[in-house]
Amino acid sequence: MSLRFVEGFKFTKIESPIHKLDPRSKFILTVGLFSTALMFTNLYVLFTVFLLQIPLILISKTTHRWLRSMKAGVWLGVFIFGMNLIFHTPLVLSIAFAVRLFAIMSAFSFFFMTTSADDLGLALDQIHVPYSISFTFTTAVRLVPTMAVDAQTVVDAQRSRGLELDKGNLTKRVRNYIPILIPLIISAIRRSVELAEALESRAFGATEHRTAIVTLKMHLADYVTIIGTILGLGLAIYVYFRVPLPTVIIPIQVPEINL
Amino acid sequence: MISVNNVNFRYPGASSDALTNVNLQIQNGEFVAIMGENGAGKTTLVKMFNGLLKPRAGSVSVDRVDTQDKSVAQLSRDVGLIFQNPDHQLFAETVSEELSFSLRNFGFDEEVIKRRVRNISTALDLERYLDSSPFILSGGERKRVALAAVLAWDPKHIIMDEPTIGQDYLQKDRLRNFIVQLISQGKTIVIVTHDVEFVAECKPRIVLLSKGTVIADDTASKILTDVEMLTKASLVRPQIAELMHQLPALGENPGIIDAYAAREFLIPRLRKADQTIESG
Numbered sequence: 001m002s003l004r005f006v007e008g009f010k011f012t013k014i015e016s017p018i019h020k021l022d023p024r025s026k027f028i029l030t031v032g033l034f035s036t037a038l039m040f041t042n043l044y045v046l047f048t049v050f051l052l053q054i055p056l057i058l059i060s061k062t063t064h065r066w067l068r069s070m071k072a073g074v075w076l077g078v079f080i081f082g083m084n085l086i087f088h089t090p091l092v093l094s095i096a097f098a099v100r101l102f103a104i105m106s107a108f109s110f111f112f113m114t115t116s117a118d119d120l121g122l123a124l125d126q127i128h129v130p131y132s133i134s135f136t137f138t139t140a141v142r143l144v145p146t147m148a149v150d151a152q153t154v155v156d157a158q159r160s161r162g163l164e165l166d167k168g169n170l171t172k173r174v175r176n177y178i179p180i181l182i183p184l185i186i187s188a189i190r191r192s193v194e195l196a197e198a199l200e201s202r203a204f205g206a207t208e209h210r211t212a213i214v215t216l217k218m219h220l221a222d223y224v225t226i227i228g229t230i231l232g233l234g235l236a237i238y239v240y241f242r243v244p245l246p247t248v249i250i251p252i253q254v255p256e257i258n259l
Numbered sequence: 260m261i262s263v264n265n266v267n268f269r270y271p272g273a274s275s276d277a278l279t280n281v282n283l284q285i286q287n288g289e290f291v292a293i294m295g296e297n298g299a300g301k302t303t304l305v306k307m308f309n310g311l312l313k314p315r316a317g318s319v320s321v322d323r324v325d326t327q328d329k330s331v332a333q334l335s336r337d338v339g340l341i342f343q344n345p346d347h348q349l350f351a352e353t354v355s356e357e358l359s360f361s362l363r364n365f366g367f368d369e370e371v372i373k374r375r376v377r378n379i380s381t382a383l384d385l386e387r388y389l390d391s392s393p394f395i396l397s398g399g400e401r402k403r404v405a406l407a408a409v410l411a412w413d414p415k416h417i418i419m420d421e422p423t424i425g426q427d428y429l430q431k432d433r434l435r436n437f438i439v440q441l442i443s444q445g446k447t448i449v450i451v452t453h454d455v456e457f458v459a460e461c462k463p464r465i466v467l468l469s470k471g472t473v474i475a476d477d478t479a480s481k482i483l484t485d486v487e488m489l490t491k492a493s494l495v496r497p498q499i500a501e502l503m504h505q506l507p508a509l510g511e512n513p514g515i516i517d518a519y520a521a522r523e524f525l526i527p528r529l530r531k532a533d534q535t536i537e538s539g
């Protein structure tokens with residue numbers, strides 16, 4: 001089991017027009033893509049939302065890492081598809097739910113790969129989110145790669161004790177993850193307690209009104225991104241309420257699964 | 260025997276090799292310390308012994324079985340790897356369950372499991388904690404539980420990654436005695452450590468790694484008195500070796516690194532010096 005898919009959600013400093021965008025405009029774009037993906041269950045729209053992101057990924061020069069996160073999502077996509085089929089969701093809708101997952105995953109992968117935690121924190125501060133909340137959020141983002149390393153170590157440690165994650169039926173395979181999850185949760189709790197104590201020891205929260213050396217400024221590209229997102233979202237809402245969309249017909253009869 | 264032949268390894272996405280052309284033979288029943296600076300490739304190397312990592316080039320074999328041909332579970336039956344941080348492996352409700360976990364994975368009978376758990380908990384002074392949660396134990400105790408959890412299935416080769424971190428002096432002394440006991444049972448012991456004082460007391464064969472290559476492979480007495488080599492690996496001489504170095508008037512240091520050898524070396528010389536003073 002490899003946790004390299006986390007690379008698909010990790011910021012790396014690259015010279016690209018997308019990386020230069022203000023985090024607020026990228027956040028609005030991500031929320032726009034996310035909302036559109038949630039709004040529709042139509043396969044054509046969901047595929048469009050997914051495919052729209054590909055040029056952005058190419059421009060941001062993060063294709064390899066994005067592909068890694070998409071690859072990791074395959075099993076989750078298969079799981080969502082399978083569970084929907086089991087619970088009598090029509091085939092096309094089951095596929096749509098899986099595609100929706102990829103569209104949403106891709107949007108967040110794009111956002112986190114191109115936005116540094118520091119910029120994200122600054123953006124939150126500038127929209128007057130309380131510092132304790134913005135700090136918690138950015139710390140959580142920063143800790144994702146560390147947690148991934150921890151998770152890999154836990155997997156290695158348990159495999160060294162004879163644990164075979166891919167052995168047994170579905171129930172057994174799910175249970176195999178208990179020895180992975182518990183140490184991971186415990187070490188995350190320990191780490192957060194230690195971090196909180198270290199922060200308090202370094203006078204965290206002593207100043208009520210913080211100032212920042214760097215101030216984020218919106219540029220033309222940011223305004224274009226925001227206006228484009230708003231127009232796109234507006235179009236999506238219009239289509240949702242007013243335009244009858246063609247439906248995909250798959251001429252396959254899925255056998256009914258009775259539980 | 261653990262045999263590492265011309266091994267190269269690079270982590271995915273890394274720009275340089277973690278291990279470059281590493282060759283190493285560890286005989287059965289041998290005691291080896293792998294030392295080196297942070298990021299030298301020590302943990303990477305030992306993770307190859309039970310197949311957690313497979314070489315990109317070259318081969319690693321354990322008892323003449325190539326690690327490429329076996330799963331981690333199969334190799335782990337003979338190679339027990341104890342990780343640095345016990346919190347990365349403890350998960351069960353009780354210490355007893357924790358010690359039984361690997362034994363169940365390896366398919367031991369319940370009777371054998373009970374017996375082994377009892378024996379190993381006695382050997383490592385954990386009996387009173389058998390029904391306690393491993394999470395309420397101190398750092399040193401959790402480390403002992405992690406050690407016991409591996410020793411319970413009686414692997415032929417035991418690899419310990421930084422076993423002395425977080426241990427007080429008494430626990431280190433117990434660990435040293437326990438290692439001696441395991442060696443007397445014919446076990447191969449490999450420790451990965453920065454702890455020069457612990458190594459000086461144990462006197463194993465030392466394999467010194469730096470930047471992914473083996474820069475020295477010799478006795479503890481030779482390596483722990485070789486300042487040039489130690490500096491390359493960001494290590495320092497143990498205190499006894501440093502003291503002997505600071506006393507050049509006593510003659511050439513014959514590779515003394517521990518207190519007992521220093522005592523043997525110093526007493527006749529001090530007596531001689533006393534006699535000279537008295538007669539003079």
